Amino acid sequence: MTEQVSSGSPEHVDVLVIGAGLSGVGAAAQLRDRHPGRSVAVLEARDDLGGTWDLFRYPGIRSDSDMFTFGYKWRPWRSDVALADGALIKSYIETVAEEYGVTGLIRYRHRVLRATWDSTDARWTVSVAVGDPADDAAVQTFTMTASFLWSCAGYYRYDEGFQPAWPGMDEFGGQIVHPQHWPEDLDYRGRRVIVVGSGATAVTLVPAMATGDGAAEHVTMLQRTPTYVLSRPGRDPLARLLGRLPDKMSYPVVRWSNILQAIVSFQLSRRWPDRARAFIRKNAKRMLHEDFDVDTHFDPPYNPWEQRLCFVPDGDLFNVIAAGRADVVTGTIETFTPTGVRLTSGEELEADLVVSATGFQLLLPFGGVEIEVDGEQVELKDLMAYKALMLSGMPNFAFTIGYTNASWTLKADLVIDYVCRLLDHMDEHGYRIAVPEPDPSVGRLPLMDLSSGYIQRSAHLLPAQGDRPPWKLDQNYMVDRKVIQRSPIDDGVLRFK
Known part of the structure; x- marks a missing residue:
């Protein structure tokens, strides 16, 4: 039986990052570097950091993007190996975590179950399960709060791959x-x-x-x-x-x-x-x-x-x-x-x-987390992605999902830049809430246009993209640099309070 732990007021952090893989470690590293005054915690469901690069241990596991774009732009990949094996990639992530002081921020075996937003308090209340999910009797739950929630949990299930049920x-x-x-x-x-x-x-x-x-x-x-x-x-x-x-x-x-x-x-x-x-x-x-x-x-x-x-x-x-x-x-x-x-x-x-080797099972929304905003249960499929990093009507929330036609980290770095700029803007103007305001005139399109099986099996669970900026997903790094990295934060679509 899962035990509920209560110890007075919940712990509060300024930014709560979900996931300690390539995206989550990068997010926390740059928050430490560019926002040293903010409190940050990283919750990781597994026993170690690295995400994909800790999970997969099959023979030959390696990157399928070049390491000069798969590595962070702010931390050079110091080798001429273009397609690196999994152990080298995990070592790179571990090194970055050590160098940027992220290692001590990560809490392992912490699985986020539910996140509830309250506009009155301008904060998220997050329910977290701690322990081995295989041993329900040893799992405890507690709550913590955060001013900003950042999902870096990827999009597929770590506990289960896609396994067709073949006859015989x-x-x-x-x-x-x-x-x-x-x-x-x-x-x-x-x-x-x-x-x-x-x-x-x-x-x-x-x-x-x-x-x-x-x-x-x-x-x-x-x-x-x-x-x-x-x-x-x-x-x-x-x-x-x-x-x-x-x-x-x-x-x-x-x-x-x-x-x-x-x-x-x-x-x-x-x-x-x-x-x-x-x-x-x-x-x-x-x-x-x-x-x-x-x-x-x-x-x-x-x-x-x-x-x-x-x-x-x-x-x-x-x-x-x-x-x-x-x-x-x-x-x-x-x-x-x-x-x-x-x-x-x-x-x-x-x-x-x-x-x-039949693929993944997509796990949405964001690691299977149940989300509620001001008393209303959120259905991810009903929302629209804003700049492919925030969601319509969801305050103080960002997510990192990389490119499907290029290196994952190219997009992750852009999301990092944007979130850090957004936090700077909110500080400068004294804002507590930032939320993309839905526009009913924007046409809805599928979020991803790849025909890969793992995407098509879960396409009905994904949020939409729009038919025009800033709701349109271009899958183009040069376009995104302009839209995400260089355009004004206050663009008339993002609303502040």
Whole structure:
């Protein structure tokens, strides 16, 4: 039974940050740096900081964005490694937390259950569960209050990945695992492995499991639909060239080089999708043997960037396929069998281990927190995102969700800049409340335009975006720099009291 703890008046902080991953640590670090007089607490449901980079432990876990934009703009990534592994990324986050005095602000095993806003007091009252959620008897709850609430909890469930219920799974004589909960003692050496999926996790797992001393006998990537996969250098040539220069000189150059490359690539792909498709196909064809069926396995039935592209360092996925250590099968699972998987085509694939790299379960709103404003329960789907960082009618609340077509942290840094400017503006004018005022004349559009399964499965839970600024979500860093970072805080839409 969960025990309610009462100890007089609730603890109050100026800013309460939910989540101690890349976004939450960055938010707290810049609050410490730019608002040293404000009290800050960071609540983290897990046992350690790092978020995604603490949770995922599967072979080959790495970034799918370059580290010069995935790292914070104010704390250089000090390596020429472009796509870093998970341990390096977590170490980077830990270092930032130490350097900026964030480590002592984080409270682990603190899960936010409910947040209630009261306009009279101009503060949030937050209900928090403390302890291991697997042991309900040991969980205690308490409340604390905050003047400003900032959700950096991401958007997917840490406790459960998306696992399709395929027929015959119980009959399979081997092992089925999900990358989100990779067993520490899993030994796949010499085993036949099927990795189900074609997204970033799958294209990372396949080369990692097919190489090295503990390599599988053979790895098959079984996909229902292909994904665009593009090779990029594992080490950044420009970062290597400028490596002897001080960080203040080299890092902005390398960072902006990667930003502009990503923007140009995305914009050209959307404007001339056939040319982009041909370029990606040619890249894959060049790295695979002549008789490999690129059109079946690496030519999706949609245009580039309708779903996120997968980048592989130095073509590692293509290399293991060309070497015969792995292969790709495109088809649909009909059923599991005692010895593997049978497809609807009738083809049977034998396996000792099946890895279900089938994606995430989105968890909204904001880590599953129930939200109430002045006695009214908030339904996230009824709201509209303001500058993709606040919500219509929700006072003193910000959230961080990164880009779908570029590095997550590019957007996180913009949100940090905006919230710090907003707090400065409120201090300067003596305001206690800031809330985006809904405009009924603004048309509603889906928040995200990607067709990825994990987004489409939960699209009905998301807030809308608008058909015009500042409600429109551009997914364009250069546009957002103008709209978020440089435009006036008092824009006539944000209301202050």
